[in-house]
Amino acid sequence: MFLKNLTDGYELSNGVKIPCIGFGTWQTPDGDVARESVKMAIAAGYRHIDTAAAYGNETSVGQGILESGIDRESLFVTSKLPNHSHGYDKTRAAFLKTLEDLKTDYVDLYLIHWPNPVAFRDCWEQANAESWKAIEEFYQAGQIRAIGVSNFMERHLEALDKTARVQPMVNQITLSPGLTQDALVRFCRERGIILEAYSPLGTGRVLSNPDMRAIAEKYGRSVAQICVRWSLQMGFLPLPKSTHESRIIENANVFDFELSVDDVQRIASLDCGGFVRDPDTVNL
Numbered sequence: 192m193f194l195k196n197l198t199d200g201y202e203l204s205n206g207v208k209i210p211c212i213g214f215g216t217w218q219t220p221d222g223d224v225a226r227e228s229v230k231m232a233i234a235a236g237y238r239h240i241d242t243a244a245a246y247g248n249e250t251s252v253g254q255g256i257l258e259s260g261i262d263r264e265s266l267f268v269t270s271k272l273p274n275h276s277h278g279y280d281k282t283r284a285a286f287l288k289t290l291e292d293l294k295t296d297y298v299d300l301y302l303i304h305w306p307n308p309v310a311f312r313d314c315w316e317q318a319n320a321e322s323w324k325a326i327e328e329f330y331q332a333g334q335i336r337a338i339g340v341s342n343f344m345e346r347h348l349e350a351l352d353k354t355a356r357v358q359p360m361v362n363q364i365t366l367s368p369g370l371t372q373d374a375l376v377r378f379c380r381e382r383g384i385i386l387e388a389y390s391p392l393g394t395g396r397v398l399s400n401p402d403m404r405a406i407a408e409k410y411g412r413s414v415a416q417i418c419v420r421w422s423l424q425m426g427f428l429p430l431p432k433s434t435h436e437s438r439i440i441e442n443a444n445v446f447d448f449e450l451s452v453d454d455v456q457r458i459a460s461l462d463c464g465g466f467v468r469d470p471d472t473v474n475l
């Protein structure tokens with residue numbers, strides 16, 4: 192099988208290796224829950240942790256990383272630029288705050304979280320260009336190992352391209368059974384951009400889908416495992432989130448079975464509900 196375990200991964204366009212499943216922390220409450228779930232994930236073998244300033248849990252995520260006892264260099268840590276901090280100076284300040292909160296002197300991947308926040312809606316292109324310049328400088332200085340974006344559509348990537356000196360290496364978007372954003376995925380792949388899949392279980396919505404349940408039964412796996420495995424076989428990098436130890440372990444236990452090509456296609460075309468939030472109108 193193509194990926195063998197949690198430390199196996201993809202190679203980003205700058206040669207940096209990224210572990211193939213990231214531990215998601217969106218909607219994980221700050222404090223003990225975030226700290227303990229990060230520790231449980233690292234104990235379970237996850238080596239890639241995804242957080243964001245906007246999740247409000249970076250301090251606890253950082254504490255969990257410290258208390259895990261695993262060397263910082265063995266982990267891949269992602270964070271994201273918050274929506275109220277676009278523009279050159281604000282981006283610099285936000286990134287330095289993230290380093291402080293995470294108690295680290297570098298992050299492995301830093302993303303612009305949303306391309307068009309309400310606060311910058313009348314000047315989003317300019318704001319992204321300035322943020323990107325600041326992010327490129329941190330990258331050149333070695334404080335960020337790889338740089339990218341999140342929730343960017345084709346038009347936002349094209350706009351960024353006008354002034355970028357370093358191309359984004361990752362686009363983190365919502366991807367789950369039935370929600371495959373094919374045109375955007377193709378667009379990113381043509382540019383060597385790796386697709387990270389947030390909400391790979393559809394924030395839990397997919398778990399009760401009867402077709403997914405039948406497929407899970409056929410493979411003798413949980414629906415969550417089918418979702419994560421499907422995401423990998425689609426070539427995405429899933430970021431499943433859980434705060435429960437047994438689920439954290441379960442979601443990573445996907446390397447000893449393979450979905451058939453037919454089932455991968457079928458899962459891609461299921462209607463599991465859900466939708467993509469339009470970055471240009473979303474109230475964030």
Ligand code: A2P
Nearest residue numbers: 390391392393394395415431432433434435438
């Ligand atoms: P919890 O954190 O209480 O375990 P997504 O990764 O798509 O955002 O989905 C996360 C949601 O799915 C959370 O509500 C999480 O709940 C739940 N979840 C995560 N893993 C599993 C699992 N293996 N079985 C059932 N629910 C899960």
